[in-house]
Amino acid sequence: MVDQLPNLGREKVMLETLGLESMDDLFSDIPETVRMNDELPLPAPQTEEEIIADARRLLGANVALGDRVSFLGAGLNRNYVPASVFQLVTRGEFLTSYTPYQPEVSQGMLQAMWEFQTLISELVGLEVSNLSVYDASTAAAEALTCSIRIHNKKATQKDTVYISELVPPARVSVIENYSQGGGVVIKTIKHNEDGTLNLESLAEAAGSCGVYVEQPNPLGILDGGLSKVKEIIGQNTAFIVGVSPVSLGLVEAPGNYGADIVVGEGQSLGSPITYGGPLYGIFACSKNYLRQMPGRIVGKSIDVDGNEAFCLTLSTREQHIRRHRATSNICTNETLIALMGAMHMSLLGPEGLKLLAQRNMAACQLAKEKIVKIPGISLPHESGYHYNEFAIELPGSASDCLEYLDSRGVIGGLDLSNWYPDKTNWMLVSVSDQTTSNDIEMLCARISIWCESETKGVKA
Amino acid sequence: MSHLFEHYGAEGQGYSQPNPIASIDSIRLPEGMQRQKPPRWPRLSEPEMVRHYTWLSSRNFGIDTGFYPLGSCTMKHNPRINEVIAQLPGIADIHPLQPDHHVQGTLAIFYEMQDMLAICAGMDAVTLQPVAGAQGEFTAIRCVQEYFRKRGETQRTKVIVPDSAHGTNPASAAMCGFEIIEIPSKDDGRIDLDALRAVVGEDTAAMMITNPNTLGLFEAEIAQASEIVHSVGGQMYYDGANFNAILGRTSPGLMGFDAVHYNLHKTFSQPHGGGGPGSGPIGVKSHLAEFLPGPVVSRREVEENDKVTVINDKWWYHWETPENSIGKVQQWHGNSGAVIRCWAYYRRYGRELKTMSEHAVLNANYLRRRIMDIAEEQGVLDLFCDGTPVDVVKHEFTISMAPLKEKNGAGAMDIAKGLLDQGYMAPTVYFPLVVPECMMVEPTETESKDTLDKFAEKFVEVIQMDPEVLHEAPITTKVRRVDEVYAARNLTLSYPFDDE
Numbered sequence: 001m002v003d004q005l006p007n008l009g010r011e012k013v014m015l016e017t018l019g020l021e022s023m024d025d026l027f028s029d030i031p032e033t034v035r036m037n038d039e040l041p042l043p044a045p046q047t048e049e050e051i052i053a054d055a056r057r058l059l060g061a062n063v064a065l066g067d068r069v070s071f072l073g074a075g076l077n078r079n080y081v082p083a084s085v086f087q088l089v090t091r092g093e094f095l096t097s098y099t100p101y102q103p104e105v106s107q108g109m110l111q112a113m114w115e116f117q118t119l120i121s122e123l124v125g126l127e128v129s130n131l132s133v134y135d136a137s138t139a140a141a142e143a144l145t146c147s148i149r150i151h152n153k154k155a156t157q158k159d160t161v162y163i164s165e166l167v168p169p170a171r172v173s174v175i176e177n178y179s180q181g182g183g184v185v186i187k188t189i190k191h192n193e194d195g196t197l198n199l200e201s202l203a204e205a206a207g208s209c210g211v212y213v214e215q216p217n218p219l220g221i222l223d224g225g226l227s228k229v230k231e232i233i234g235q236n237t238a239f240i241v242g243v244s245p246v247s248l249g250l251v252e253a254p255g256n257y258g259a260d261i262v263v264g265e266g267q268s269l270g271s272p273i274t275y276g277g278p279l280y281g282i283f284a285c286s287k288n289y290l291r292q293m294p295g296r297i298v299g300k301s302i303d304v305d306g307n308e309a310f311c312l313t314l315s316t317r318e319q320h321i322r323r324h325r326a327t328s329n330i331c332t333n334e335t336l337i338a339l340m341g342a343m344h345m346s347l348l349g350p351e352g353l354k355l356l357a358q359r360n361m362a363a364c365q366l367a368k369e370k371i372v373k374i375p376g377i378s379l380p381h382e383s384g385y386h387y388n389e390f391a392i393e394l395p396g397s398a399s400d401c402l403e404y405l406d407s408r409g410v411i412g413g414l415d416l417s418n419w420y421p422d423k424t425n426w427m428l429v430s431v432s433d434q435t436t437s438n439d440i441e442m443l444c445a446r447i448s449i450w451c452e453s454e455t456k457g458v459k460a
Numbered sequence: 461m462s463h464l465f466e467h468y469g470a471e472g473q474g475y476s477q478p479n480p481i482a483s484i485d486s487i488r489l490p491e492g493m494q495r496q497k498p499p500r501w502p503r504l505s506e507p508e509m510v511r512h513y514t515w516l517s518s519r520n521f522g523i524d525t526g527f528y529p530l531g532s533c534t535m536k537h538n539p540r541i542n543e544v545i546a547q548l549p550g551i552a553d554i555h556p557l558q559p560d561h562h563v564q565g566t567l568a569i570f571y572e573m574q575d576m577l578a579i580c581a582g583m584d585a586v587t588l589q590p591v592a593g594a595q596g597e598f599t600a601i602r603c604v605q606e607y608f609r610k611r612g613e614t615q616r617t618k619v620i621v622p623d624s625a626h627g628t629n630p631a632s633a634a635m636c637g638f639e640i641i642e643i644p645s646k647d648d649g650r651i652d653l654d655a656l657r658a659v660v661g662e663d664t665a666a667m668m669i670t671n672p673n674t675l676g677l678f679e680a681e682i683a684q685a686s687e688i689v690h691s692v693g694g695q696m697y698y699d700g701a702n703f704n705a706i707l708g709r710t711s712p713g714l715m716g717f718d719a720v721h722y723n724l725h726k727t728f729s730q731p732h733g734g735g736g737p738g739s740g741p742i743g744v745k746s747h748l749a750e751f752l753p754g755p756v757v758s759r760r761e762v763e764e765n766d767k768v769t770v771i772n773d774k775w776w777y778h779w780e781t782p783e784n785s786i787g788k789v790q791q792w793h794g795n796s797g798a799v800i801r802c803w804a805y806y807r808r809y810g811r812e813l814k815t816m817s818e819h820a821v822l823n824a825n826y827l828r829r830r831i832m833d834i835a836e837e838q839g840v841l842d843l844f845c846d847g848t849p850v851d852v853v854k855h856e857f858t859i860s861m862a863p864l865k866e867k868n869g870a871g872a873m874d875i876a877k878g879l880l881d882q883g884y885m886a887p888t889v890y891f892p893l894v895v896p897e898c899m900m901v902e903p904t905e906t907e908s909k910d911t912l913d914k915f916a917e918k919f920v921e922v923i924q925m926d927p928e929v930l931h932e933a934p935i936t937t938k939v940r941r942v943d944e945v946y947a948a949r950n951l952t953l954s955y956p957f958d959d960e
Contacts, residue, residue: 002812004537005819006908014826014909017833018852023818026825026852027709029678034714040707041579042811048541051807055800058565059550061769066553074557075791082475084510090543092524093517098533099735102876102886103944104937108520109734112513115464118954122499128953131735134591137791173787177602177753181637224493250487252495274546275566276556276792277591278737290951296735301947304932309939313947319594320891324630324640331628332592332725332740336733343513346464347475349503355477361487362480369486385489406559414557437481 002045063411065273069439070411071367073430074168075136075218075244075265076273077360077388080434085270085343089336099296099332103311104303110310113335114298116342120284123248123345123353124262125255129284130295132338133330136265137171139281140212140242141178142294142328143261146285147210147238148184149292149327154236156207160185163212164197166219168419175212189213195221195381195391202232210238210261215247215254218419219428220364220389221381222251230258238289245269245282246433247387249350249357261285268432270344271337280334280341291317294328359433361387367431367440374444376451380426389430391416391423396454398427404450410443462515465955467502475506500957519938520734521885527911529827531856531888531900532626532674534704534726536820539808542729542801551800556792560778561767566796567777569803570757573741576806580813581700581720582713583743585782587752589794593701596721596740597632597668602786603744603751604666604695604719605636610751610784613693616665620689622651624675624892629668629699638665645894649675649848649858651685660692670699671715672706672854674892674900675847676824686716695719695748703727704904705821705855708814712743719744728802730795739798753789754781819905820855823912827903828857830916835923843867843923847895856902858895864923865897872897874930877941878922881934884915 007014015021027035046054065078089095093108100106113131120129133139144161152158163175165188176186189211190201197213205211211233216222230239241254243264254262266280267273285293291314299313319326348356364386372379376395384390394401398415405412416426431440504512522528528535546552550565560567574586590596601619608616619633620641630640643655651669660667667689671679679685686696698712698720704727712720724730724739732738744752758780762768766776809816828846835841847858865871876886876899888900903912922930934940 002809002815004539004808005815005905007819007823007905008815010909011819011822014822018825018829020852023822026818026821029680029850029852029854030706030710031680031683034683034710034716036582036708036710036714040811040813042576042813045810045812046807048539048808051804052541052545054807055545055548055804058568058771059545059548059800061565061771062550062554063558063562064549064553065555065558066549070555072555072557076555078553082506084506086547088510088513088517091514091517093520093522094734095543095731096522096524096528096535096538097520097734098528098530098535098732098885101530101888102521102880103942104877104934104939105521105880105885106734107938108516108518111519112516113734114953115955118465119499119501121954122501134595135790135792137788138595168791170788170791174789174791177787177789178635181635183637222489222493224490227492248495248499250489250495252493253499256496272552273555274552275554275563275796277790277795278797297953299947300952301943301950303940303942305940307939309942311942311944311947313944313951313953319627319631321627322631323627324634326627326631326634329594329598329628329631329635330592331594332732332736332738334737335735336731337737339734342464343509346467346502346504346512347506347509348501350498350501351503352475352477353501354498355480358484358487359477359480362482362484365486366482369482385487385493411555411558411562433477435481 068409068411069442071413071429071431071443072411073389073432074414074428076267076276077430077432078434079268079432081270081272081344082347085340088343089340094339100312103309107310110298112339112342114300114310116338117298119342119345120282123245124243124284125253126262126284127287128290130293130297132334133281133283133295134334135279135281136242136263137174139263139283140171141175142283143240143263144175144210144212145179145182146289146292146294147240148182150289151209151236151238155209159183160187160208161210162187162189162205162208164189164214164217166191166217168218195219195384196223197225199225199228199232202229206233206237208237210240212240214242216244216387219381219391220386222385222387227257244388246357246360249353250361260289266341270340278334278337280337292327295330295333356433363431363435364388364390366437367429370440370444374448374451376455388432389428391426391428394425394427395451397424401427401450405446408446410446462512464502464512467504467508526883527907527915528885529887529901529903530885531902532701534902534904536729536904537906538729538731539805542804545804546797546801551797564769564777565771567757568771569800571759571777573799573803574757577722577741578743580707580711581743582711583720584746585749585752586741586743587756588741588799589753589790590740590742591790591795592738593721593723593740594628594632595789596742597628597699598635599753599789600697600719600721600742601633601636601666603748606751606784606786607748608665615663618663619665620659620667622669624649624673624894625668626699626701633668649673649677649894651679651681653681653684653688656685656688660688660694662692664689664692664694666695666697668697668699670702672702675858676853676856677848677850678854682715701726702855705817707817709817719748724798724802729805730798730801737795737798739795739802750783751786752782753787754785755779756782816905823903823905823907824853824855824857827912827916828853830913831919834916834920838920840920840924847898856900859899860895861897861899868927870927870930872899875899875922877933878925878930881936882918882922
């Protein structure tokens, strides 16, 4: 029997208070024509012990990244979340609270989110941050629709935004779904052979509402050319940069080279990968964009005694007030995961962030150096600066190589033909602060064997 | 007060990290790309960090702290085993791009969830991808939009919502590009079929409605409403915010709906975490299934070459993208961690989910009656009025404080703040808009009779308090009434550093 119901066994006395005889009487207002008369065709209830046994068996059948040597990332990279973060985030006062509609009894989460806004704002170099959207893809989509609301009046390319041609198809798909309602035209900006942004192609975006590029880009390339973007597209086109937040320990904050909106996947700060969710999308902007920003924002205020107090603010942008004229339909966001991020950031400090970025980048550099030495493998963007990911070109199909690696206990990376159909021999290798030199050696050893047999035309 | 940023500049490092695995000389960026000025982040040692966040948590109210009757939010107990399960490496440490044979366990759970949700709502197909209720609404309306585009019915540009709908309904439909037609409710808060008939037509794409509605009333004429909308070729969309009230008793499918979203964080107890994460799967009838965002989990019988695991006794699970999918609404597979927690919750009830809903409805009706009875005993029934004058409500009920406001100036917000002083979370206030000075109360099934009895007594006590005292409330909370106008006029959205 279900153990979550304190009033089991008390139904009779409660029904008596109501002057009713049975539970059925509570549902007498449901017309017979729409009543469900049969039992739900579902299994019997389970106890906690039985549920966790089933969970362990089912989830234990999965291959966890930690069980293997893994080079799969593509925007979600293995990280370490300090134990104290997990411990604190499950405190019931945080975990079981709702959106802080009653500020007097929600100061804890409100202050934590105001601090989160400050941490993000400092990290990306922009004045304002909200307290998260769903993930990097919805953040990018919301940023682009926001840019239309801000700039469409003055735009010479009305209802038009530009995105980098390298943005992965799943993210493009989210952007398309979010923007098609407004009849938005999405055009692409080309990249050069070396993977950097083609600034001539970018020039076509001037006069549009917004430009979305990523730093590092989806192939892991850090692009110095981004510092010229704002000058090229001009004041009336929003410059939106998608970031990998930890990289900003080393790489210049986009707010300092002209970005108007910075978005990104917060996961590397404070959150496990969890099969792709829950994550948290970072969304920060300059003051000019504030009133068209989606999502919740916390402001510092005072209470009636003049003491410092926090509350949600600028709610008139939001759906519960503005309804169909709201800046977004977002209501529930990813607050608790953002809280994990804030906790992680407060432990890292500026030096810790820099070290973490160095660890990620050094691992990437080491992997690049080792892999490029393997006969048969080349790096399409060898000269570039890479963070977390880099593409390699194999002597045969990436999907075959990945299958071979999988059979030898290595999760190899991403077959890039999933993103760019003509790149059948390209593989995206991802490393992170969790990658060891042993991992890299193991990958190289296995790939070498596969490359050798591939060049000789025999199956490894 | 303690500020995180007061620790800025403190000596020492928060927590130690291993050194980089290669020389940092090898990763020197050109001058122009290097970060010039580090973020002004604080730098806390673990003891300081733990104390800061524990202190913050002591200034926050959750279900674990006390009764949380926040109407429309279904704040039920969150079983802790679900948290333990969500941290298992088989979910926390898996990547959405791993091949199917690495994730058979997760796919089996997802398949079970898709199946269970379809059964409960009387739908034919489910996707778990939307990550919040509002995103579920958006996703379902996008599917409806593509359905009409495929049929060439592009003249269907309007979506109808009742004036009592959640704000996300019109906002989600507007994001898809639809024009919103709002129709008034009848005086008793229920849907006005004549008003509906007057607005439907060839331009109707869909109607969005929740049942029971936001007043806690079951819309008895829902089948007729479906018929009216269907008769002009429109689609019926069910907002699952109030699904907790009807599980196993009726279903959106039986009521004639074509699409539905589920708020897993409400009905299936994903903790709300102060504002998220949520999870908002959608279910649809077969004619909309080909448009669902992809991929969804499918299964077939195990074949000889499958890399079977201990769980593949009969079935092989795999991702599959529906034929005319609208694409993606989140980059990966949705809030998988939330889905796993809700699976653990569902397993606790199984076929007895009906009992869960029965107790939610029992508790709501019991609390409503206790408030009325106590007010009657004390001769103060005239201080408020029932927002929903019916025999039985469903999972929630509304009370209008308009009479009290008229009498002595104490309104719904004052009563809400007064309840905070009694150690309760306040009910939802000023929603739905159709009830003046509204308080919307949803106790959920996980509150004991004793809690409900005590709350009823306190509620009737609070409404009789001196209005001057109520205007001053709360006085026992960590801060007193917060000035929201001040916050909006003096925007301080981040820590003001001294050097600015």
